[in-house]
Amino acid sequence: MEKNLNLNLKVWRQKNAEDKGGFQEYKVKDISTDMSFLEMFDVLNEKLIVEGGDPIAFDHDCREGICGSCSMFINGRPHGPKQGVTTCQLHMRSFNDGETIVVEPWRASAFPVIKDLVVNRSAFDRIISAGGFVSVNTGNAQDANSILIPKVDADESFAAAACIGCGACVAACKNASAMLFVSAKVSQFALLPQGQPERKQRVLDMVAHMDEEGFGACTNTGACSAECPKEISLTHIARMNRDYLTAELSTESK
Secondary structure: OOOOEEEEEEEEEOOOOOOOOEEEEEEEEEEOOOOEHHHHHHHHHHHHHHOOOOOOOOOOOOOOOOOOOOOOEEOOEEOOOOOOOOHHHOEHHHOOOOOEEEEEOOOOOOOOEEEOOEEOOHHHHHHHHHHOOOOOOOOOOOOOOOOOOOHHHHHHHHHHHOOOOOOHHHHHOOOOEOHHHHHHHHHHHHOOHHHOOOHHHHHHHHHHHHHHOOOEOOOOOOHHHHHOOOOOOOHHHHHHHHHHHHHHHHHHOO
């Protein structure tokens, strides 16, 4: 028989980036264990609206684990206690009756708070704009077997492209580094023939813009990969570092 949950929530409330903010406590009752974490927040917000309160602002879109919008720091972990899961795919059966759940926004100077649990992640968009694309003319669409790509490279590129840009890697890192995100976006092109003409300039531009946005240095602890909902590998950071060093040496030798 399904057992509903009664929970204590400590939720970060903040009006805007300038506001000091702080935790507020709420109680929710009869929460189905089949609900997602966001559906539980929907129930809480409906209660707050009925009572004349201000609903909690949080980001969401597809609720299918593929858009990266549902960025919440839950009980000290990005996206909550489950491995390889986004907040919208986290279900309430992962929690216990009577438990206190602490919910915060991503903590990074490059991700200023817009309101409550919503942060501005446009820094990621600007990094992509700095070089995360192919601008050279690669011709018309090719038949699938006309450009031979080793399967291991194709698989690695696909795995890198699985990054949804949610920012969990930044939130998990004590230096708020964006290395895992940037390296994934570099790798998805670096491993394919279409990405080769701009490979060196791409990594130089994207890393430079990452630094301009105020993200910290890599800590080498691996927390980013461990908390990534798409389990992006640290090997992409190693590849990006090699590409960056090669590009820098190539530039200096000219």
